[in-house]
Amino acid sequence: MATFPAASERASERYSKPAVFFHWIIVVLIALAYFAIEIRGPRGSASRELWSNVHFWCGTLVLSLAVLRVLWRLWRGAPADIDTNRVLAFLSRLVHLALYLFIFVQPLLGMLMINTGGHPVTLAGLGWDITLVGPDPVARKFFHNAHVLIGNAFYWVIGLHALAAIGHHLVLRDNTLRRMI
Ligand code: HEM
Ligand code: HEM
DSSP states (O other), rough: OOHHOOOHHTTOOOOOOOHHHHHHHHHHHHHHHEEEHOOOTTTTHHHHHHHHHHHHHHHHHHHHHHHHHHHHHHHHHOOOOOOOSHHHHHHHHHHHHHHHHHHHHHHHHHHHHHHHTOOOEOTTSSSOOOOOOOOOOHHHHHHHHHHHHHHHHHHHHHHHHHHHHIIHHHHHHHHOGGGGG
């Protein structure tokens, strides 16, 4: 008797404040990481130095916040699916899973790329050198290709996810977007 009402009640719940905070701060940092790498400028220029540092900082912060975000998600869960259509509900879960993987895998690939190139990851202004692995030219090529490929592919995945959110709000007129704000 209680199963259906409980599920529909959960669907009208909002994401918790920390979940909303993690979502949007990570969105801003990812946007800035993309922006920085696109405008970094030619090799050896001061602009490249500055924007590469912004890229490393944003990416590393994404990874750190991703850990806290997933712990919070595992502890507190999320509201129930809004989509009544099973195919759409499946697709949205698949895209969310891909996005969760992305916020771990992409920064890690970036760090591994730098480390296998023979350098520590240094975050400007902070005295830390992050070295996860030693130099390895073959692995560097792999990590580089994977970072570039995934970085470019996720313009599309993120775009699809954002379009779906806006579609829910403007076309289906449900509270999908509102409960993440
Ligand atoms: C979510 C975080 C990140 C995103 C979305 C991201 C995305 C990208 C993209 C789109 C590119 C350019 C690919 C191209 O040339 O078309 C790139 C390049 C690069 N990224 Fe990241 N990245 C992230 C995190 C990191 C981190 C944490 C590091 C290292 C600390 C890093 C290091 C690099 C480096 C060194 C390049 C230049 C590669 C080259 O041109 O040789 N990235 N990244
Ligand atoms: C930059 C990259 C983004 C990443 C990595 C990302 C990641 C995620 C993830 C992992 C979830 C699932 C949350 C959970 O159930 O625990 C989610 C949900 C959501 N995202 Fe994003 N997101 C991004 C950008 C955006 C943008 C630009 C928008 C809006 C235009 C948006 C709107 C939403 C909404 C409304 C939900 C809730 C969906 C639902 O309740 O079914 N996201 N996002």
